[in-house]
Amino acid sequence: MKEWYLLYCKRGEQQRAKQHLENQQVECYYPEIEVEKIVRGKKKLIIEPLFPCYMFVRFDFEQGPSFTTVRSTRGVSDFIRFGAKPKVLQGDLIYSLKSAEKPKNITVDELPKVGQSVGICDGPFMGADAIYKEPDGEKRSILLITLINKKVEIKVDNTNMDF
Template identity: 60%
Template sequence: MKRWYLLYCKRGEQARAKMHLENQGLECYYPELEVEKILRGKRQSVKEPLFPSYVFVYFDYEQGPSFTTVRSTRGVTDFIRFGAHPKEVGSELIVELKSLERSQSECDTGELPQKGESIRVTGGQFAGIEAIFQESDGEARSIMLVNLINKQVPVSIDNKDLDI
């Protein structure tokens, strides 16, 4: 009977391990999230692993391949174990992770206002002030223009402190 197991991979070699495991006919799951990062001065969307250095693998060790064969796959360090035997991972966890990954990819950034839109700041040091939305500053903050002494000054404010 096929079961899910968790593999620990060499640092930065999860994709290689996944490729070699799939070449052996095994089903693999390597959850990734798309995050926005500033790389070389430019804002880019990058896929990053949800669990760095870990890959889920689905196979039946009785029908093959064996634990030893999987463990010796290029890029793999070892199974996650409790005692002498690799620990099984519940299939409910994999289903839940896959549904979360799908919902994250379907979700768009339509929650943030448009550039130039006026927003009330509800918390933090600028609570109660009207500010003008400029741009997103990563996942949790936004650049807002705040009127200070008759001059608009760009300020980074937590999104949770904004009345969106």
């Protein structure tokens, strides 16, 4: 029976390890997030692993590759263990991570009307009421919130608005 395990990979070699493990018919998963970073003075969206150097793998060690084969794959350091054997993870954990990773895609047609009241459901302004002003590209919008009796423009991801 296939079980989920946690691997520790060599720094920066998760992609290599994933490729070699998938060649051995091992199911691999490592969640990635999109992070906004400043590179050479400009803001860029970069995709990074959510858990650097860690990867979830699913295989049946009795039928498929053995623990030793997986452990000696290029890019892999070792299994996360509790005692002598690798720790078996609950599948619910991985499936909940996978379901949380899928982003909500809101198209421009589904955005609120200019002047419509919206709520902010994530981020530093979570719970604040705002007024929709205009879209800012495909994934963000400009909202007006009241701070100290003054209307202030903020930029918010479209997925963080509740309307």
